Structure formats: structure tokens, C-alpha cells
Amino acid sequence: MSELSDLIPVEAIRLDVAAPDWQSAVRTAGDLLVSTDVSTDTYTEEMLRNVEENGPYIVIAPGFAFAHSRPSPAVRRTGMSWVRLSTPVNFGHETNDPVHLVVALAAEDAGAHTQAMGALARLLADPDTSAALDHAPTPQALRQILVGDTTPEPESAAAPAAAPTPADAAPEQSAAKGSGHGMHKILTVCGNGVGTSLFLKSTLDKVLDRWKWGRYITTEATDTISAKGKASEAVAIMTSREIARTLGDVGVPVRVIEDFTSTKEVDAAMRDLYDV
CATH class of the missing domain: 3.40.50.2300 (Response regulator)
Known part of the structure; x- marks a missing residue:
């Protein structure tokens, strides 16, 4: 299981979510992992504790937090969830706050999802695709962009x-x-x-x-x-x-x-x- 189409079902996508703070945003992403039988509530707590212990390093790009923790018994299978916030929240990152997108990952091991991470990184690095994801009107439309986009990264992002x-x-x-x-x-x-x-x-x-x-x-x-x-x-x-x-x-x-x-x-x- 390595493709985005396998990892992010429509049921794991929520758009324009109201979250008062980063903890609520991560918890919403974790709840989607639970509801799609990817992980348990324990894993959601592990994701929250990861930020509390290591700081907001999961905010890996402007406006984007990638919530996750170590593989653990709380992970039932490898999967992801996608939460787009109606109002951005601060995680405490020096340069990439505020966050409007939280993607959560639960992984059974450190290697099964490598290909999917590369695919997601390419999509988010492309300005046109990123804008399309930010404005997708429904979870179905957003997932279609995730699994169907083949636009290469523009030359403007190169050296x-x-x-x-x-x-x-x-x-x-x-x-x-x-x-x-x-x-x-x-x-x-x-x-x-x-x-x-x-x-x-x-x-x-x-x-x-x-x-x-x-x-x-x-x-x-x-x-x-x-x-x-x-x-x-x-x-x-x-x-x-x-x-x-x-x-x-x-x-x-x-x-x-x-x-x-x-x-x-x-x-x-x-x-x-x-x-x-």
C-alpha cells in the first residue's frame, strides 16, 4: 500500500473545519484515522504528544502540518487523513505558521508509504496543484486532484x-x-x-x-x-x-x-x- 489513492479515501477528508487551536486540528485529523479504521484513539494522543515533546517541526512548509508519530500497536494499517481548516491556527513554528492544512499519517512501518510521501510532496510543491487543493469544493473533488494530478513540478521551483x-x-x-x-x-x-x-x-x-x-x-x-x-x-x-x-x-x-x-x-x- 503506497499510492495516495490507497492511503486517502474520501471518508478521510474534511474541508473547512473550524478548529480553535492546533491540538483540535490534530485531533480532528486523528479522529478521521480512527473512523476509517486506520488507528485507535491512542495514536491520536501519540501524535499530540509528539508535538508537545519535539516542538512544531511537523509544520514542514508554509501553512502545512504533517501530523504523525512512530509506528506503534495503535496503528491498525497504514493510512492518512486530510483536514483543511476554515481559519488557520498557530502551531508555534517560527516561519511556517499559521497552518491551514493538516495531513495525518499512521504508518505500520518506516518504509511502506515512501512512494506516497514522494507523490504528495510533488503535488504540494506545485503552486497550481496546491491552489486547486486549497479551493476544492468537496472531498470528492479534492481526492480526484490527489490521485489524478500528473502535472510535473514547474521549472520555477528549480535552481x-x-x-x-x-x-x-x-x-x-x-x-x-x-x-x-x-x-x-x-x-x-x-x-x-x-x-x-x-x-x-x-x-x-x-x-x-x-x-x-x-x-x-x-x-x-x-x-x-x-x-x-x-x-x-x-x-x-x-x-x-x-x-x-x-x-x-x-x-x-x-x-x-x-x-x-x-x-x-x-x-x-x-x-x-x-x-x-
Whole structure:
């Protein structure tokens, strides 16, 4: 089960929901997971506790929160829900508040939904598709956009025209600051390693594809605890501001990405890392 059509049924979509605060918004998304037999009420509480303990790192793009927690016995099967708010609410994020869209994920494991995360990231990164989702009049219309849109990401979201894609400047010639030679690894990190880090990994992979650097750099989505142990294997880490604070000094460069769907921002971070 990896496609958006499998993960988000019409019954898991609610539009123009009134929520007084972020807790109510997340709880509404969790209630939809419960009503579609994806998870139990316990998982909803786990999603809320995730934000309380790790901060609002789940607000991964302007106006968009991706609510989730670790795989647990409270997850019955992998699935998602979609809640569009009538009035945006604040999660406490420094740059991406207020939030008008909350998507919740319950995952049985850390890998089954990777393809769907990439598909969703591409849809939300496309301005036209994102606008269509924001104005869809019914859950049925919104789901049709989710499962039927094949519009590629526009060139405007790629690297700036003044900075050509460094297809020929392999990492061996422009090594990351403090790194050695050979196959490089970049970690994308979130609190649980199953949701927001996969969004960021998908965006990073798109940049590497455009640069034609996929044969030189591997990417791995992981959680905060695992990242501390894996940092010695990596040349860099990309993550949110909140998770960067939690990680502290791990011995490799840590780059903060505010918008996990922005290839432009990730492209700039890569250019800084590799001096290109």
C-alpha cells in the first residue's frame, strides 16, 4: 500500500473545519484515522504528544502540518487523513505558521508509504496543484486532484537561473566541507523518521536528480535518536530548526530547511555544502 489513492479515501477528508487551536486540528485529523479504521484513539494522543515533546517541526512548509508519530500497536494499517481548516491556527513554528492544512499519517512501518510521501510532496510543491487543493469544493473533488494530478513540478521551483545546475561538478571535485571522497550520504531527520524526514528526502532526491549527482550521494530518512549514531557515516544532515536544536553538535554540518517541499531551498543548501 503506497499510492495516495490507497492511503486517502474520501471518508478521510474534511474541508473547512473550524478548529480553535492546533491540538483540535490534530485531533480532528486523528479522529478521521480512527473512523476509517486506520488507528485507535491512542495514536491520536501519540501524535499530540509528539508535538508537545519535539516542538512544531511537523509544520514542514508554509501553512502545512504533517501530523504523525512512530509506528506503534495503535496503528491498525497504514493510512492518512486530510483536514483543511476554515481559519488557520498557530502551531508555534517560527516561519511556517499559521497552518491551514493538516495531513495525518499512521504508518505500520518506516518504509511502506515512501512512494506516497514522494507523490504528495510533488503535488504540494506545485503552486497550481496546491491552489486547486486549497479551493476544492468537496472531498470528492479534492481526492480526484490527489490521485489524478500528473502535472510535473514547474521549472520555477528549480535552481535559480543565475546558478546553473552543477551536473558535471561531481562531489570528488567539490567535496562537502569537512568530508572525504567516495560515496557520500546525507541524512534527512525528523522526530520519528517516518513522515517529515521522507518529505525532505523526496525533495533532496529531486535536486540530486537534476544535478545528476545520484551516483555520488545517497540519502536516508531517519529519526533524531538514530541520526546521532549515524552522523559519523554522513557528510551532512538536513532537518528542521527544532530538530537541529535537539541534535546539537553531531560532528557534521547540519542545514536547517524551513520548507521541506522547496527544491529551491534544498538546492541552495546543497550549493553551500559543496561550494558550487
